[in-house]
Amino acid sequence: MVDIVDPNARIADLVGLLYVMNNIFDGKTDLYQLEKEMEVDIDDLMPIVYTASNLGFVSAEEGDITITEKGKEYVKAGIKRRKDMLRESLRNIEPFKTAISVGQFESKDLLEILENNGVQTFNSPYGLHDLEVILIEWGIYSGLLKKIDEGYSIIK
Numbered sequence: 001m002v003d004i005v006d007p008n009a010r011i012a013d014l015v016g017l018l019y020v021m022n023n024i025f026d027g028k029t030d031l032y033q034l035e036k037e038m039e040v041d042i043d044d045l046m047p048i049v050y051t052a053s054n055l056g057f058v059s060a061e062e063g064d065i066t067i068t069e070k071g072k073e074y075v076k077a078g079i080k081r082r083k084d085m086l087r088e089s090l091r092n093i094e095p096f097k098t099a100i101s102v103g104q105f106e107s108k109d110l111l112e113i114l115e116n117n118g119v120q121t122f123n124s125p126y127g128l129h130d131l132e133v134i135l136i137e138w139g140i141y142s143g144l145l146k147k148i149d150e151g152y153s154i155i156k
Helices: 011-023 031-038 042-055 070-077 079-090 096-102 107-116 127-142
Strands: 028-030 058-061 062-066 104-106 145-148 152-156
Touching: 011 031, 011 042, 011 058, 011 062, 011 070, 011 127, 028 031, 031 062, 031 079, 042 058, 042 079, 042 096, 070 079, 079 127, 096 104, 096 107, 096 127, 096 152, 104 107, 107 127, 107 152, 127 145
Parallel strands: none
Antiparallel strands: 028 062, 058 062, 104 152, 145 152
């Protein structure tokens, strides 16, 4: 399975998840307790758990979730450091790993490259929209991408 930012995961969800893990559960709990505390359905919780795990901020296995040292650092960091940490973490997961290899692109072209590389996450009627949301919310917010006309460019 490819490490990816789930289309249903938001940065605010990441911050909330890490905050709850660090401050309420002292770093470790099971998914059922986390679901209860965050007052969300498991189907709404899992996209951010997977994404946080892919980014290295939590470890999730066999129903348990643990915040990593990197996740603890993220919670305690200021906004600039959080963006830096996010930007560095995004470099290693899709769709940003492929975006970096391309350099400058339009989202429809990146979508095609991802599909050709076997990344099927965006292969749906809403796939292009989902990809755009991720590029803007995660990529531009973190400072990894900048918008240029109809496309995007990696910031070195």
